[in-house]
Amino acid sequence: MKKRWLVGIFAIVLCLQACGNKEYKPRKIVSETDICKICNMSIVHKEYAGEIALKNGDYEIFDDLGCLVEYMKDMDEDDLGKAFIKDKSGKKWLDVKTASYVYDKDIWTPMSYGVIAFQTKDEAKKYIEKEGKGELLSYSDLDTFKWGVHH
Amino acid sequence: MRSRWMQLVAVLFVFVFAAISLIQQIALPDFNGFTRQTASFLNLLLFLLPLFILTIGSMGVASDLESGWFSLLKTYPMTITQYIFGKYIALILSFMLILCLAFAVVLGMSGISGQVHLPLLFVGLSIMTVLLFSSIAILCGSFAKNRLHALALSLVVWAVSLLLLSYALMAIGTVVAGHVLQKLTIIMLHINPAEWVRFGYFLFSDQTSVLGPSFYSFTEFYSSTVGYVLYAVVTILWIVIPLVFAKWVLMKRGRQA
């Protein structure tokens, strides 16, 4: 009887584990419950939010690109499914590793890190041209970027 | 009613109930919300009530079977359904009486100190606990070969529903992903009557936020009208299914005998 129970539970667990789709998709953000994994702030500015889909099917939510990068630095590469960040318009999810970034100290983000994301390098360049300021960054630059020092 | 065992249970229950509410209230100011006091009250309810109901109820049925009382009864113009129903009602009534006594003592004490008070919700939950576990107790009794077997069986059921299932889940939680643990917890909550009562406390005291953000959408659903209806349905199922099952078991045993 007991054994059958254990086997049953184990089967359910396995099934649930397996059911997690292997194609990582960003999930919808719920303002009522989602808080940033790193800084605990609730996500009220969805247009700056970031997300990490873990291999085990869990999601970690971040309010700002800076928090997401900090989490990625400390995490085990093997657990990472895919990382997403909202683009400048706040409507589209981008893959963090392929996106282009613009930094300027006057750009406001929830943590005031001042870095926003664009799908392509051209879009980012256009933005810098239009605003007349800003610094173009790639994903590899983010790793060494000094977050939040300009204050 | 007539057994010494029952009287002892009543005295013990009243004493513990009164003592806990008094001690906790003297130490802390009055506050609404999920605090250590409400938690210990709830836990007391969940620990003691099911233990007594399960043991006494199942042993009652088992002794009927063992002593041949049940076989005698069958010669009367009485169906098994009537027998089970009668047993069930008797069990509920006697525990209701004990509960009333405990509540009356607490009420009297609240008159003296002005501090102790008993939320209506706890009264409701205790009644629900009695209803749920009485029916499970009868099922345990109908399975048992003799009274000792019934006692053992009910203790196992008690331990599983209060302790072992949650420990198993917590252990599983250390290896699986958060969303899996969350889903398993939701399943466990429905298949475990003790957890179901506990969940009822959070639901009806409007404190579902205590359970944390991971259960937000789940508790939101149960806080709606449809959710309340579903809660009632599941509760009724928990009462009816064990009774029906007990009838089936008794019928099968009757035929074998």
Add this chain to the structure above:
Amino acid sequence: MKRVLLLVILFIAFMLSVPQAHAKTKTLQQLIDETPENGTLQLSNVLYKENVVIHKNITIKGTEHTVLESLNQKPVIQIENAEHVSINNVTLQNSYLGITGEKSQHLHFENLHFKNMRSGIQLYNTNNVTLKHLKITGIQGHYSNKGNGIALYNSANVKVQGNNIQHVQDGVYIESVNHISLSENKIDNGRYGIHFMYTKNAQATGNTFKKNVTGIMLMMSQNVKMYDNHLYDQNGLNASGMTLFQSKYIKVFANIFQNNRTAISAQNLTNSTMKNNVLLMNQSAIELIRSNEKNQVKRNNFIGNIVNLRSDGTGSQIVQNYYDDYAGIDVNNDGIGDRNYVALQSFGQWMVRQPAYQYFIESPSVVLLNEIDRQTNIIEKEQLVDQEPLMQSTMTIERKNTWNFWKLVLGVGLVFTILWFWRKEIQG
């Protein structure tokens, strides 16, 4: 030079507006423009529906029924490049944004009433600001769709006193501000009561926070003192009394935390002290994540909390606190318990790592587990250990002791009725 030019422009504007002065009612903008530099404008009981801009030194005084309303999403009052602006006794209502100030100094707002506003006040690059006795009430709905009560960016020398703020996103949002003091404010039903970001030299005293998501949210700041604040009923989803994140030199003294989900959640702090606080009946009292030995938790009173202390395994100095569940004795009578107090609970530690465990908080199984922990963790030396637990609490709880005669009669009566009934049953 610039100011002279401004004056000339204003003068021209004033001249231009003269013909209109004969009109029956003037707009508020006209009245402001007519007021001389450093002059005082006294308003009567009139409702103005417009957006005004202030570029000069002016004192505006209203009456009880002076009401301003905006017609669009622009601020009702916009202050730019002004040296001395003071606004008194005015009501602003039903608008998107109340007052904005930019590159200005010596702003003094007192007795303003903001009703049904998405945002109250926004100030950028300002200096010497006083916000006193303001009453701000936000709009209905979820906090993610609201604005902040008071928002301050890149400013210095700010005083926020005696304000009453409710139903907004953040009561007071503070970003890159140097020298700010917040006292005797009452902030409730918002997201964060006070939200510090990149703030230096701040002080929050005697404020009351109730039913917010978080009373004080402090991030990336340094040298902030918070004392004598009262934080209660922060008990919703993800709620906390204070959340302190990545900051230095923070002092949390003599605050009262009551009935919060987590009283203090501290993450990545350095050189910070929590002292003489009262932590009463919270679900979790203090949570220490990525802490270090330079942080101190000293002489606090832990009473009636479900979980007293929990951590992610990093160390902090925990000394001389009072715990109501401490079981040791004091043989030498020095007021300090002879045995270590070990706050480590396996369940508390799990909860830090996996939020889904929250479901089991104080469930029957966990209570038993904690009891086992208490026996096995006595030998714990490193994590969450207080080597000098206090025997006596440093605070007293007031308690009213009332007799209720009727309850007593009813209770005793019921007991006897039931016992009588039972006896009858037994004999019968």
